[in-house]
Amino acid sequence: MKTQIDIFTGFLGSGKTSMINEMLEEYIVYEEKIVIIQCETGEEEIKDDFINNRNIIVYKLPKEKPLDNLYIKEIAEKYSPHRIIIEQNGMDSLDKLLNKLNHKGMRKYFVTNTIVNVIDCRKFHMLMGIVGDNLMTQIVYSDIVILNYGDKVTAEELKKIKRKVKIINKSGSIIDFESIGSFKEYIDEDRKEKWIKKSSDKLSLLMLTCIAIYLFLNIFKAIDLVNLNVDFSKFHILNTIFIGILIESFPFLIIGVLISSLIQIFVTRDMIVKYFPKNKVLSFLMAIVGGVFFPVCDCAIVPVVSRLVKKGVPLYAAVTFMLAAPIVNPIVIASTYYAFPGQPSIVLFRLLIGIVVAVVSGLIFLIFPENEGISIKNLDSQYNCSCIYCNGYRIDKGIKGKISVIFKHAGEEFFDVGKFLIIGALLASIFQVMIPKSILENVSNLEVTSILIMMIIAFLFSVCSSSDAFIARSFSNQFSMNSIMGFMVLGPMVDIKNLLMLSESFNKRFIVKLLFIVFNIAFSAICFFTILFF
Template sequence: MYRGLRTYLIDYTGILVIGLVIYFMYFNEWLGDKWMTHLPNSFYQLNTIFLSILIEAIPFVLIGVFIAGFIQMFVTEKHIQRLIPKNKFMAVTMSCVVGGFFPACECGIVPIVRRLVAKGVPIYAAVGFLLTGPLINPIVILSTYMAFGNDIKMASLRMGAGFAAALLIALSISFFFQSNQLKQAQEAASGKQAAHKQKFIRRLEEMVKHSIDEFFDMGKYLIIGAFVAAFLQTYVAATSLFLFGDGLIASTFIMMGLAYLLSLCSEADAFIGASFRNLVPDTSILAFLVYGPMIDLKNTIMLLSVFKARFVVTLFIFITVIVFLCIILTSFI
C-alpha cells in the first residue's frame, strides 16, 4: 500500500513538474497575446531567468540521476568498503580528488551523493565529493580559463582555494557527524538489496526505474529553487548590494551572497564573475567562483529534501566561514 501511494505521488509530481515547464515555455507566450498583455515586464524577465536556470541544470541532473541509478543497482556495500579508506583524512582526500575529476553541477551531484551515502559512504567523504565535483572538474576549470581571457591565474586559484576549502570543510564535518544524516531511514536500508544477484537486463530496467524516481524526486525541488532564485534575481537589484561597502571584506561577503542568490550553473558562472572585474577586487570574484558551486539557493533546497536540517545548516555555516577565510588568505599570496 505504501509503495503504491509513493508511486502515485511520484507520477503526479512528475506530471506537475513537466506541466509547469511546458506552461512557462509555451503557453505563457501564447496566453500573453490573448489576455496577459497587462502583466509587467518583470514577469517575463522572471520567466526567462527561471527557464535559463532550468535549462542549465536539467542536463546535469539527468546525468546525476542515471549515475545514482547505476550506483543503486550495480554498486554494493562491499565495493564501497573496499574503495573507501578507513582513515578519515585519507577518505576525505580521496573523495575530494575523485570529485575533482567528476563533471557534475551542484544540482546533479545531490542525487549521486544521496545514493552513495545510502550505500555506506561516510558522510564526511560524501561531503568532499559533493563540494569538489561542481567546483574544480575539468569543464569548470576550462570555462574559468576562457572567461578570464585565457589567464591561468584565476583558474589555478579557483582550483587550489576550492580544493583546500573542500578538504577543510569535509574534515570539519567528520568531527560533528558520523551517521549518514539521510532524512529517511529506508534510503539507507534500500541500499542493502542483493542487486548483484539479478540478471543484467533486469538490473538495467531497475536502474532506469530508480533514475526516473530520482529525477522526479529531485526535479520538484530543483524547480522550487530555480523559481525562488529567479524571483530574487528579478526583484533584487545586484548593484544595490554594493551599497553596504566596497572594501575587500565587504565585497567578498557580497559576492558570496550574490553567488548564493544567483544559483548559477558552475560551468557558466565564470563568465558572470568576470563581468564584475571593474566593480570588485579579483579576490572577491574568486569568492564568487568558489562559494557558488559549493552552496547556492536551489541546491540548498535540494539538500534539505534529502538530509536532516541540522546537518544542512551546519554544512552551510562551515562552507561560508571556511571559504571566506581561505579566500582572504589567498589575498596575501
C-alpha cells in the first residue's frame, strides 16, 4: 500500500506538536509504524512514551537540510512506515510542499491523507496583518482547521475568526479546540465514515450487478416472442448454471476470507518474515508448506513476498512461497474436494502438480538468479492494498476489538474477490451455453489446445482460489480433466489481478520472467501427468 502523509501546519507556538501528541494516542492502537518529521520545534515536545515506542520514529529536520522528495523517500526506504507525519515550519510555503508531494514520482508511493492547520486564536488578527498570504494558503489547503486557545478569546472574537476561516475554506472542517477530545473524536469518526462509505459503495455495486444480471436473464419471460424463431431456453440453462456455481462456491469464499482475515490480524506479515528460514533447504520446505499455516488473503500474498525479499529471504524461496501458498491452502483443498465429490484423485493431482510447478519455478530462479536489488522496486513495501486493516482502521484494544476488525476486513475482502467470482461464473455460463457444442467438441479433442485455452481462461477470469474449483467443474462436460487441471493450477498462481499487484513492487523483467516460467512449467507438468495418469 502507499504510505500516507499527514501534514500539520501552523505558526510557531500555535500548538501543532500538542495536536500530534493527541493524534498519536489514537494511532498507537493501530500498531502502525509512524515517522514524524519536525521541521521546527517549540516548547512542546513529542511525549517520551511515543519516542520510546518502537513503531514511532521522530526526526528533527536540520535547518540546513531542505524537506525535499529525496529526503522523504530516504526515510520511507529506511523504515517502510505506514504513515509519515510532517510538522511543517509555519513560515514555509505549504503550496510548495504539496507540489513536491504531487510529483509523479511521489504519487506512486505516497498519498497525502490529511492536512491540519492549527491556528492560535490569540494571534490570528496579528498574523493576518503580517503573514496574511501564508496563513490564507494554509487555511485554503487544509482538511481540518483547528482554532486553538478558543477559550482565551471572547465569544464574539471567536465567532469572527470562524466566519473568516469559513470564507477562506468553505469545504474544510473547523474545530473549536476548547477540549482535546473533540479532535480525537473527529479522527475516529472520520475513519469510520470513510470505511462505511467505502463498504456501502461496494455493496451497492455488487447488488446492482446481481440485479442487472438477473434482469438480463429473465426479462424475456415478460416478452411475447412466439413469432420469433429463437430458442430462449438457453437463457434458462445459463441462469441455472450461473446460480448453481454461486450457491456452491459462496460458502467457501466466505470461510476463506474469514480465515484469511483471522490470520492477517493475529499473524502479521512481519511475523512471517521474521520466522522465515534463510537456509536454502529449510526455506524451500517452509515455502511449500507455509500456505497451510499462513493462508494469507489475495491482498496480502504479494506484500508478504516483496517484504520477504527486502528482509533478505532469497528470491527463489519467496517465489516458491507465492506460487505454492494458494494451492496448499486448506480452504482450497476442501473446496476442490467438495466441487469434485467422490474424486479425491483430482484434489491430489491439483496439490501435487501445484507443488511441482512452485518448486521447479523456484529452482529456476535459484539456478538462474535475478538480482533482488534490481528485481524489486524501491519502496517495495508500499502497495495499493486498500483493505481497512492495511490502511490503519482503528483496532480497539482487547479481543472484542480484534474480532470486530476481523469481520470488517473479511467483509471488505469478500466484496473485493466476490466480484471476480460473479464475473467468472457468468462468463463460464455464457461460454458453455452460447458456444456451439460442435466447436467445443473439436477443441476438446485437441489435448494441447484445450489445455492452453483453459489456462488462458484461468488467467483472464482471476477467480479466487478458494472457489475456482466450482467454475472449473462447470467446464467438465466440455473439456477433459487435464484441461480442467490447467485451469485450477495456473489460476491461483498467476492471473491479471496478481500481475497488477506485482507491478507495484517488482520490475517488468521479473514479472515477464515469472509469467513465462510459471506458464511453461505448468503446461509441461500437466502434459507430463496427462501422459502418465489421465
